[in-house]
Amino acid sequence: MAASLDGFIARKDGSVDWLETLDEFAGGETLDPGFVEVFLKTINCYVMGSRTYETALSFEAKGLGWAYGDKPTFVLTSRELPRTRGTVEFYSGDLAQLVNGQLRPKFRNIWFVGGGAVSGECLRLGLADEVRYSILPILIGYGIRFFEKLDRDVALHLMELKAYKSGTVELRYEVRGHRGEPRNAAT
Ligand SMILES: NC(=O)c1ccc[n+]([C@@H]2O[C@H](COP(=O)([O-])OP(=O)(O)OC[C@H]3O[C@@H](n4cnc5c(N)ncnc54)[C@H](OP(=O)(O)O)[C@@H]3O)[C@@H](O)[C@H]2O)c1
Numbered sequence: 001m002a003a004s005l006d007g008f009i010a011r012k013d014g015s016v017d018w019l020e021t022l023d024e025f026a027g028g029e030t031l032d033p034g035f036v037e038v039f040l041k042t043i044n045c046y047v048m049g050s051r052t053y054e055t056a057l058s059f060e061a062k063g064l065g066w067a068y069g070d071k072p073t074f075v076l077t078s079r080e081l082p083r084t085r086g087t088v089e090f091y092s093g094d095l096a097q098l099v100n101g102q103l104r105p106k107f108r109n110i111w112f113v114g115g116g117a118v119s120g121e122c123l124r125l126g127l128a129d130e131v132r133y134s135i136l137p138i139l140i141g142y143g144i145r146f147f148e149k150l151d152r153d154v155a156l157h158l159m160e161l162k163a164y165k166s167g168t169v170e171l172r173y174e175v176r177g178h179r180g181e182p183r184n185a186a187t
Contacts, residue, residue, distance in 0.1 A: 001114045001146060002134040002168070008143030009116055014051060023137040023167030030165050043071060045103060048113035050077035055115075057084065072107070074098065076118060096125045120148040128175050131156065137167035153179040 001009045002019060010016050046068050048056070053075045060066050070087055078092045091098050095118075103110050112122050122128050133146065155176035162170045 001119065001132075002136055003146045004138050004140045004143070005135055006139045006141065007146055008140050009114060009146050010055075010144045011140060012143055014055060014144070016055070018138055018140050019136065021136050021138050021167060025137075025163060025165055025167045028163045028165035028167070040069070042109055043111045044107035044109045045072040045074065046111050046113050047074045047076070047099070047103070047118070049115050049118035050075060050079060050081060052113055052115045052118070053077070053081065053088075057082065060084070068113075074103070095121055096127060099127045116144040116146055116148040119146060120150050123147055123150055123154050123175070124152075126175075126178060130159075131171075131173045131175060133171045133173070135169045135171070151182040151184070155179050 003009050004018065011018070056067065066085070068087070073088050075081065075088055075090050076092070076095065076098075077090055081090065083090070099110065099122075112119060112128065119128075123131075155178075156173040157176050158171065159174050160170075160172040164170070
């Protein structure tokens with residue numbers, strides 16, 4: 001996901017208006033649309049939380065399109081939500097069971113779209129192999145965290161970093177695993 005420098009992926013009300021920033025970093029790379037297209041082809045399915053899905057639906061309603069193409073998209077929810085396309089499937093229950101039991105045998109490259117609740121759960125359950133974290137040149141002070149309710153340390157290995165002309169820094173980490181015992185997130 002893309003986050004502010006202070007680690008938020010959305011404001012508390014879910015808005016992501018701040019994702020458009022105006023910085024320029026002379027030494028940065030330009031994001032090649034051809035590269036993005038090739039990269040997106042490597043993703044075999046998407047998983048997202050219901051609030052991220054609702055944001056995606058609102059973008060679509062504003063004419064901004066559906067970012068997930070014709071790839072199977074699994075939406076985690078315990079509610080009845082509108083299903084605007086046949087590629088969307090709803091799931092409620094154990095995330096580890098969905099990922100390890102149903103998705104891994106069928107899909108090589110599973111992309112967790114977010115948001116913070118789902119990415120926190122994903123790391124907590126040890127389901128992620130990699131974390132892709134883009135830092136935008138902005139501070140927003142408060143909001144929804146990239147990883148909500150993470151209850152222990154997770155060791156990472158930095159695999160790649162790129163800085164773009166837009167001032168965005170893209171980090172790619174391999175997840176090395178949990179360290180230590182779970183703790184109360186409030187402490
Ligand atoms: N900056 C970025 O790159 C980026 C990327 C993605 C998202 N976002 C933003 O992040 C915000 C949403 O993040 P969020 O943390 O609030 O929510 P979220 O992770 O998108 O969705 C959380 C919700 O998903 C449902 N859910 C999660 N796990 C479930 C399970 N195992 N079984 C059934 N339902 C489950 C629950 O809702 P219900 O059961 O009540 O439906 C839960 O409240 C949005 O504003 C979105 O735009 C930003």
